[in-house]
Structure formats: C-alpha cells, structure tokens
Amino acid sequence: MTGTASLRTGSSHPWFLDDERPAPSALRTASPSEVTALLREELAGLSVSLPGPWVPAQPFVLPRQSYDELFGIARTLLALVRRAVLALGTGWPARAEALGADPHDYPLLSGQDNTETAYCSMMARPDIVIGENGPQLLEFNVSGTFGGPNESHGLTEVWQHTHRERFFGHDPLATRVRAFEDVCASRRLPRAIAIIGSLGDLEGDDADIRFQERELEQFRRRGFTADFLEPDRLPEALGRPGNLRYPLGLRNFAPADWRERGQSLRPVHDAQRAGLLLLPPQSSGLLANKKALALVSEGRPWMTRAERRLAERHLPWTRITLPGRTRWEGQEHELLELLLVRRERFVLKKAIGMMGREVLVGRYTEPVDWRQAVESAFAAGDSIVQEYVEPATCALELTDGTSTFTAQVAPVLSPMLFGDRPGGCWARFLTDGASGSASRGVISVGGAGASENAVLTWADPTARPAAGTEEERR
Structure with missing residues (x-):
C-alpha cells in the first residue's frame, strides 16, 4: 500500500538489514486492529507517544551485530566524555565552571566528590542516527530522568504478544535494578530504595501511576524494599539520620524542572545530609553538557589513537x-x-x-x-x-488499525546503559503528521510529535552470547 503517509522512498541502509531473516511483518500474529488496540490500551499512562493516525505495526528489528554495536559505541564514548569532564578540574563545582555552567544550578551536588565521580555515568542514553558510514552519536542524556526505559519496556511487551518470533532486547527496568544491586553489594547497603519523584511532573493521561508501580515491582522481584516517595513524604518515610529505612534513592526528577515549578528541593537536600545516597548524582548532568562531547570530538591529549579513530568515526x-x-x-x-x-x-x-x-x-x-x-x-x-548528519532510512510497517503499509523512516536510536550494562534501546521517528517538525530537522517526542518504538534484535538460542552480556541474559 502506498499513499500520502509514505514517508520516504528508497531502500533501507545495509546496517539495518539481515538478509537471512524474514520480514518482521511476516511473523505478526495479531490483526492491525488488535495491534493498534493493544498499543493504545497497554501503553496508556506510560508516557508513550503514538500520535497517529499511523502507528508502528512492528518493532525495529536489527541484526545482532548492529544491535550490539550501538551499546559498544555508547559505552566507549560515554567513558571518553566522563574522562574529559573529570580532567576539567578538581571537584565538581570547578568542573561545572569550566564548562561554563553555574554551580548554583546544581543544588543537589552532594559535596562527596568521590561518590559523585563513582556514579556520575551510572545511567546514560545517547541519541544515535545511522549515517552513510554507520552509527553517529549526536548527544548524550545522562541522568535518571531521560525517556526510554518505561517506553521501550512497554513496547517490547506488546511486540512479544503480537509476533510469534521471540525477539530479544535487553530489559531497561531489570538492568537498572541490577545496577542498584551492584551499589548495594559494593557499599554493603541493605536492599531498600526510595524512588523519589513528583506526580506534578506528569500531565494529563500521563498522571497514571502504572509506570511507577511497574518500576517498584521490578525492584521488589529482586528482593528490594521499594516505595515511591514525593518530597513532602521524605522526612517521615526515611526515618532518623544514620538509620534510614531507605539508604538508596533513585532520582526520578530533574531539579531544574522542580525549581521552575516552585517545588522545593529542601526535603531532598535534607535527606542527602541525613545519609541518603541519591543516584544518579547531579554531577551526571555535566556529562550531558554538549560541550563535553565537543571536547572528545576535538581530541584530548590523553586519548589514544584508537580512541581518536573511534570518535572520528562515530561522533560528528x-x-x-x-x-x-x-x-x-x-x-x-x-x-x-x-x-x-x-x-x-x-x-x-x-x-x-x-x-x-x-x-x-x-x-x-x-x-x-x-x-x-x-x-x-x-x-x-x-x-x-x-x-549535520543525513540520517539513513529503514523499512517499518505502519498501521492505522485497518490497513498496513511499509514506509522508509529515519529513526533516532537510543541505546541505554545502566551501570555500564546494556539496558534496551528506544527509538523515535517522524510520521507525516509531524511533517512540520520534520522540516526543522529535529526529532523529539516532546518537541516535535515523533512516534516511539522499541529496538530489538533476533532471538537465537543457539547463538553464543555477545561479549559482556552474560549476566544480562540470566
């Protein structure tokens, strides 16, 4: 089927293709109406953007080599960005100033520089497009509030129910829990965590708390005591200093958003002073500063020739x-x-x-x-x-709930890392309904009305696990 909704003409970039595998559409077991209904119903309240009328009828499915490459590039470039920021000064306030940032804009810097340094890159999500010569990393999102974990988890659940092929994808929510398990093991902390956020951060239908319950359930399955706490509940819920009920906090909010809305950060700051280890620390925001990426692109004296070549190849x-x-x-x-x-x-x-x-x-x-x-x-x-990187395209089947057609779309791919582990991959792409935003060359769910999807690969139980992913598979 062709028509006005056909986004692009041409063929998929070879990076997306696996000629030995069938088209994912051939493996779908649900009708277009069933796929559409399941997407709308199962993902309601999970912040997933499906502006329509055309929605994905399948996941993005990559060859295993391409899927693994995304995480390898993300891990290596994140390590280079982290090192570039650390080299800017002694202490995090000095590093903020070196990047032209105001340290006062980072009010939750704990003052525990060694702890901030240890966990500043704990959670990260780059945005990558596929250029003529392969993956090109455009920017990093480094914090606890980037989009993708709940979205890709929920979308993957839908695709596993609507296709007979058991696609594989690292689970971001489970991987994030494992990162906190590592923290507990290394610091000898009890498994008790407070997910700290505010329902005021959500709007409209997104105020559904289902995604918060889903996050808590992931922690509880692994033996954590877990609760969602808004700031006004922190003093009572945490207990007295030195013997906190929740020694760990997952920072599920952006301090700048709270300050802009007039939400006080004082309860969180007081909790930190009482001993709460808030992760990821606010120093992570300095790794998201795009100037850090520019430093790596320009090259640092300590970078090896191999690191320079990788940056030149995968960083515009x-x-x-x-x-x-x-x-x-x-x-x-x-x-x-x-x-x-x-x-x-x-x-x-x-x-x-x-x-x-x-x-x-x-x-x-x-x-x-x-x-x-x-x-x-x-x-x-x-x-x-x-x-500027001209993004390459790949085929994606879309549906309006009645019919389907295959379009060439240019996705932004976002592999997620938690404690240096691969944690699933999220994608955004533009449809004709967002053509006005497309003309600006910017793909963003919040700012441009992009559609979302999960990025998966082929499940192959006979294949050897990719290097570094054995624990993730368990």
Whole structure:
C-alpha cells in the first residue's frame, strides 16, 4: 500500500538489514486492529507517544551485530566524555565552571566528590542516527530522568504478544535494578530504595501511576524494599539520620524542572545530609553538557589513537562556539566564518538543553536567522556546532488499525546503559503528521510529535552470547 503517509522512498541502509531473516511483518500474529488496540490500551499512562493516525505495526528489528554495536559505541564514548569532564578540574563545582555552567544550578551536588565521580555515568542514553558510514552519536542524556526505559519496556511487551518470533532486547527496568544491586553489594547497603519523584511532573493521561508501580515491582522481584516517595513524604518515610529505612534513592526528577515549578528541593537536600545516597548524582548532568562531547570530538591529549579513530568515526565533528581557528575537512578555518559560509553543513545546539529545544539546523534555517543565532552563540559561548548528519532510512510497517503499509523512516536510536550494562534501546521517528517538525530537522517526542518504538534484535538460542552480556541474559 502506498499513499500520502509514505514517508520516504528508497531502500533501507545495509546496517539495518539481515538478509537471512524474514520480514518482521511476516511473523505478526495479531490483526492491525488488535495491534493498534493493544498499543493504545497497554501503553496508556506510560508516557508513550503514538500520535497517529499511523502507528508502528512492528518493532525495529536489527541484526545482532548492529544491535550490539550501538551499546559498544555508547559505552566507549560515554567513558571518553566522563574522562574529559573529570580532567576539567578538581571537584565538581570547578568542573561545572569550566564548562561554563553555574554551580548554583546544581543544588543537589552532594559535596562527596568521590561518590559523585563513582556514579556520575551510572545511567546514560545517547541519541544515535545511522549515517552513510554507520552509527553517529549526536548527544548524550545522562541522568535518571531521560525517556526510554518505561517506553521501550512497554513496547517490547506488546511486540512479544503480537509476533510469534521471540525477539530479544535487553530489559531497561531489570538492568537498572541490577545496577542498584551492584551499589548495594559494593557499599554493603541493605536492599531498600526510595524512588523519589513528583506526580506534578506528569500531565494529563500521563498522571497514571502504572509506570511507577511497574518500576517498584521490578525492584521488589529482586528482593528490594521499594516505595515511591514525593518530597513532602521524605522526612517521615526515611526515618532518623544514620538509620534510614531507605539508604538508596533513585532520582526520578530533574531539579531544574522542580525549581521552575516552585517545588522545593529542601526535603531532598535534607535527606542527602541525613545519609541518603541519591543516584544518579547531579554531577551526571555535566556529562550531558554538549560541550563535553565537543571536547572528545576535538581530541584530548590523553586519548589514544584508537580512541581518536573511534570518535572520528562515530561522533560528528563538534566544536564549542568560541572564536578561533579550527580544522575541518583537512583545512584550517576561522570557526565563525566557516559556520556562516557553510550554513547548510552544520547544526547549532545549546550546550545545556533537552527535547530538541534550542536547536537550529542550518539547511532548514533562513540565512539571516542563522547568522543572528550563530553570532549570539559566539558572544555567549554557550553552544556547540555539529556537522549535520543525513540520517539513513529503514523499512517499518505502519498501521492505522485497518490497513498496513511499509514506509522508509529515519529513526533516532537510543541505546541505554545502566551501570555500564546494556539496558534496551528506544527509538523515535517522524510520521507525516509531524511533517512540520520534520522540516526543522529535529526529532523529539516532546518537541516535535515523533512516534516511539522499541529496538530489538533476533532471538537465537543457539547463538553464543555477545561479549559482556552474560549476566544480562540470566
């Protein structure tokens, strides 16, 4: 079936293809109406965006080599970003200042620098597109509040029920629990955790607490005492200092969101002073600062040749908006002049930002607007520029509940890491209903109305486990 909803023409990039496997659509056991109903019903209240009228009728299914490669790239580049940030100064306030950030914007820095350093990269999710030469990592989300864990878990549940093939995917919720098990083992803490958040962070139908119950159940299955606590319940629920009922806290909120809404952080800060180990620590936000990615792209003196080659291959050319000369495509350029002359080749991003906000794609921006934004960014030194990556496409079957058709879509792939373990992969892609956002070249659920999906691979019980994933399979 073809028509106006056909997103792109052409064929899938080879990275997405496994010629020895059938099309996932051939394995579907549910009708289009059943798939649509199950997606809407099972995922209600789980923050999953299915704007419609076309929704996915299948998961993204990658060859195992491609699936594993996503996590390998994410793990290596996250380690480089972490090391680049640590090298900026002694102590986390100094590192924040070195990145041009205000330490006062990180009010939950614990002051326990060794602890912050140990866990700053505990939870991470990059955004990756497939370029002409394979995966290209565009940015990192490093915190406890990034989207993807509940979404990919719920979507995977749907696909396992609607297809006869047992697709494989690392479970983000289970993997996150294992990361906390490691913390308990290394610090000799009892298995008791408070998931700290606020129902005020949710809006509309998303206020359904089912996803919170799902998260708690994952912890309880592994022997944790677990509860969801809003800030006003913290003092009473935690108990007295030095003998807390919950020695661990999962930070399921963004401090900036609470401050913007007028929500006090004092109960959380007091809980930290009483001994609560809040993870991930707020130092993780500095790893999400896009300037850190620019440092790795430019190259650090301590990087090995192998690390430089990997960064050059999988990280688009990225620089901080500071005056001076830089090397691009084998030649020296004044950075500001290069961006103005070759506008169509670059993307401008705020160093601290999320959900595709404050991102300009040069080829989709009027020259006068581009010049103004670039000059402002250089005056403030608060942004990065990144070489534009034309995303490759793959086939995905879509349905409106009655009929199906196969479209070529260009997904953003987000492999998740928890305690350095692979923890599932989330994806967003644009449909015709979001074509206005697509023209800006930005894919974001919150900012552009993108649709979501899970990224899986083929289950093959006869295959040897991929390196580093044995425990995840247990």
